[in-house]
Amino acid sequence: MKDRNNTYNTLFHWHNFRLKLVMQGIVVGALSGLLVVLYRFLLEEVGDLTHKIYVLQTQKSYLIPIWFIILGLLAYIVGIMIKKEPMIGGSGIPQVEGILLRKLNVNWLRIIVGKFIGGVLAIGAGLSLGREGPSVQIGASVGQGFSRIFKRVKIEEKYLITSGASAGLAAAFNAPLAGVMFALEEVHKNFYPLVLLSAMSASLTADFVAKNFFGLKPVFDFRRLYVLPLNQYIYLIILGIILGIFGVFFNKTLMKTQDFYTSKKWLPVEFRPMIPFLMAGILGLFLPQVLGGGHELIGSLVERKYTINMVCIILIVKFIFTMFSYGSGSPGGIFLPLLVIGALTGDLYGSVIVKYFHMDSQYISNFIILAMAGYFTAIVKAPITGSILITEMTGSFSHLLPLTIVSIIAYIVTDILNSEPIYESLLERLLHKKGNNEFRGDKSKKILLEVAVCLGTELDGKMVKEINWPHNTLLVAIKRGEVEIIPKGKTTISAGDYLIALVNEDEAGEITHKLKKMAGDFVIENVNNC
Incomplete structure (x- = not known):
C-alpha cells in the first residue's frame, strides 16, 4: 500500500x-x-x-x-x-x-x-x-x-x-x-x-x-596547442574514415575475444583473468608502456618520446592486450584504453603526414586529440559525448570544429558498415545469460514509466483512442514542454511529448520495450531516431 x-x-x-x-x-x-x-x-x-x-x-x-x-x-x-x-x-x-x-x-x-x-x-x-x-x-x-x-x-x-x-x-x-x-x-x-x-x-x-x-587541471595536459589551418582540413576527412574502419574492427574483435574465452570450456570463469594477469607480468618486463589504462602513455606521445616504428608496436600490443584484458571479464572499462588506442592512431597518422606531406610537426598533437574523439565515436556511437569529453579532458576549445568533423565522419562510416554501439552489443550479450540477475517484478506493485515520442513514429499525430496500447497500461499524463496534460480519448500526441504510464511492476520491462518501439524512443535493436 x-x-x-x-x-x-x-x-x-x-x-x-x-x-x-x-x-x-x-x-x-x-x-x-x-x-x-x-x-x-x-x-x-x-x-x-x-x-x-x-x-x-x-x-x-x-x-x-x-x-x-x-x-x-x-x-x-x-x-x-x-x-x-x-x-x-x-x-x-x-x-x-x-x-x-x-x-x-x-x-x-x-x-x-x-x-x-x-x-x-x-x-x-x-x-x-x-x-x-x-x-x-x-x-x-x-x-x-x-x-x-x-x-x-x-x-x-x-x-x-x-x-x-x-x-x-x-x-x-x-x-x-x-x-x-x-x-x-x-x-x-x-x-x-x-x-x-x-x-x-x-x-x-x-x-x-x-x-x-x-586539482583543477584537465586530465590530459596538452601544452602549446595550435589551431589547425582550414586548408589542412582535407586530412580530417581521411582520418575520420580511418577511425571509423578501425572502430568497427575494435568492436568486432572485442566480441570475438569474448567468444574465444566462452568457447574454452576447459577454462572456468574463475581462471579466465589468469591470461591477462600473466600477460601483464610479461609485458611489464618488456613493454611497460602498455600497462594500465594508459594515461601516462598519452602524455609521452605529446612529448614526442617515440619513433613511428615504436608507436606502431605499442599500438598493436596495446590493442591485443586490451582485447584479452576486457574479454576475460575482469572488472574495468574500455573508455580509457580506447582513447589511448585512438591517440596512438592519431600520433601515427600525424607523423606520417608530417614525414611524407611536409605538414608542420606542431600539429601532431591536434591529430592525437581528434583521433581520440573520432575513435570514441566510432566505437560507442555517442558523438556529442565524445566531443565534449575530449574537450573537457584536454581543457581546450580551439579544436572543437575539427573534432566534430572527424567524429561525424567516423560515425557515418560505422553506420555504413552497420556497426552497432559497443555497449548495446555487450548488453545484448549480457541479457542472453542474465540467469539469476533477471529482473522479476512484483505483480501487486504499480510503477510509472516515461517514454519520449519521436517524429514520424507510430504515436506521432495520433489521438489516444486511436492507439492500440499494450495490455495493462494506463496513460496517466502527457508532458509537453512545461505543460502537463491529463490525457483523454481525443487528446492528440505530438513528437516531443513525454508519456507517463502506470503499469504493473512485473510487466514493466515488456511494456517499456513495446511503448518505446511505438514511440520511436530507444530500443536495443535500433539506433535512437529522436
Missing part, C-alpha cells in the same frame, strides 16, 4: 518532483564523487607500486617468479569475485543500461564492494582497462542504494541511477558536462528535462568533490 501511495503522490505532485530530484541528485553526486575519488586514489597508488616492482625486477631478477605467483593469486581472487557476482565483470555500463531497461536486477551493495575491490586489483596489476566504467557502475549503484534505503518510487530510482552514473564519469575524468551528456545520450537514451536536472546536479557536485582532491 505504501508503494502505491508513493506512486500516486508522485503523480499528483509532479511539479515539485523536479526540485526533489535536484536535491537528491546533489546528495547522490556527493556520495558517488567521494567513492570515485577514493577509487582513483587507490588506483594511482597501486599503479605506482606496480611500476616500482617492475623497476626492482630489472635489478633483482630473482623477484620475477615471486611476482608472477602474486599475479596468479590476484587473478584467482578476481576470478572468484566474478564467479560469485557476475555483474561486477567488465565495464559495468551495459549492466547499468540493463537495470534502467528493467531487464536486470542486481544487489547494489555487492556491486559497489565487488567492483571497487576487483577494479583496484585488476587495473592496479596492469591490465589494459579503464577506471571510467567501474566509476559509472559504482555511481549508478550509489543512486540505486539511495533509492532503496529511502524507499523511492521506481521512476525516481531510474533518475537516481542515471544521476549516479553521470556523477561517476564526471568524477573519473574531471568532466562534468561529459558526465551529463553521457547519461542523456548513452545511459538514459533521451534528453528528458527531469533526467537533465538530476544528472547535472549530481555531475557538477561529483566534479566539485573530485577537483578538491585532484
